[in-house]
Amino acid sequence: MKYFLLVVVSILFTHQAYSQNLKTKKKKNQFTQEIYQIDKKSKAKNGFYYKISTISKDTLVIGNYLNDRKIGLWTYNKMNGEKYIEFNYETKTIASFYGSELKSDSTYILHGNKFVLDKVDHPQIYLGYENEALTYIVRNIKLPLEIVKNGVTGRSVASFVVDENGKIRDQKIEFSLNKEFDKKILDVISKLAGDWIPATKDDKAFSSKIILSLDVQSISHSSGRIPMNKEEDRPYLWHTVLSYSIVPSNV
Template structure:
């Protein structure tokens, strides 16, 4: 009986979507589109803009028909979030109430625990000053600055109020290990010493902050010590983006069967750059044509080693997504 009810709920959603000239996508949690509804982690419906509006309405549902996301986007695919955005847990609890501008968080954001208690309140604003610890990069000279207003634990005990207070968080692992992070906020920004340590003793870091900017850090992992001045950095092809583009142009061979059929398009791949800079776990997230997909994977598989991603001074595995365009 539950399967029948579920099917009726989803059929109702999709029937309404088509009547209102909407697009329906079946997606995995990593954003990869799949053809079958039964293979999807969630369903995305994008409605055409109402009269006088320029943004599409975005609705997402869990497989059982429960709402997942309500928001707006200025583009159909890929989405570029605009305006209010609300997300829900599978149990129907609100977990985030955000606002976006040109695909980036903007204004005050609220995040909630699964029990409905407010976890944190953060203000996001566009900044033109580089601040690596309290901002996310938006463009060459623009940064999204984060200012913490409020933080509480899952029982409602307030740790940070009006941007000031001492934050402490403990994460309990299945094997009994406890990860503890703590530090102070002053006027919404990290201040003084911040640290994280494992109860197992195999990993820790300490970082010094002033007005939200990290000045220096030191860490320890599996018997090795690290010193650093940048909290994290992504993996990078040796020589940078221009060298990577040159490598693709030099190495790619357009499949003859795709040329003869006039097939062109953009393959989207995902892969992992491990701690040693090796490329692993290559997957096609968006396919164009079998021989084109295989050629894209071959070029990435044969790529020289990358500079690995770094977090708190330690080389780490990082998942990467890239589009590779085939045209002639």
């Protein structure tokens, strides 16, 4: 009995000492707030992590870190707080999935040196709250003043590859609307941080291609609808609309 009590006291003391080495930090922007713990000495993320919508106040992401590494089960939610993905970082597997992407059994995967639309076990999936990757792109791409001043409308199309290791590469412009806009699109794609589950076929990971279509239009011509990976969209085709107000020519 005494030995058991000593073990309990030892565990509690160790936990308390460990907790004293942690500091809770908060990082907030216009749309989300991150709340997490870091080690006071190493500054590495250790302990709980939460991402919360500043608009709806719903929790978007829940997980734990150990020495800056995601561990255990992480939960990524929809914007209304309902579950979207549960991913086990120890086994590197999806524990549960509530999104629409897995309903599609086809995506563009690399065969030899060519991307071919092919049936897969599952397409590439971004590990984040629902539509987080596309939302990040839309919120961070700024329209060049030249487009706004001249009332330019049209479509830009870009593409990028999610390789078999779940990393982004080979981002490029497929159809250009404006050279300065091209640079902004590629820059934002290159800064899209985070993890991906690569597309798999016959239990083997493949590189896959995503096509990003951006319609640019003035508010006067806008339908008011901004499609963002709705259920009818394909996992390899991302489509959104960027609207702007026309700037007077004397500006």
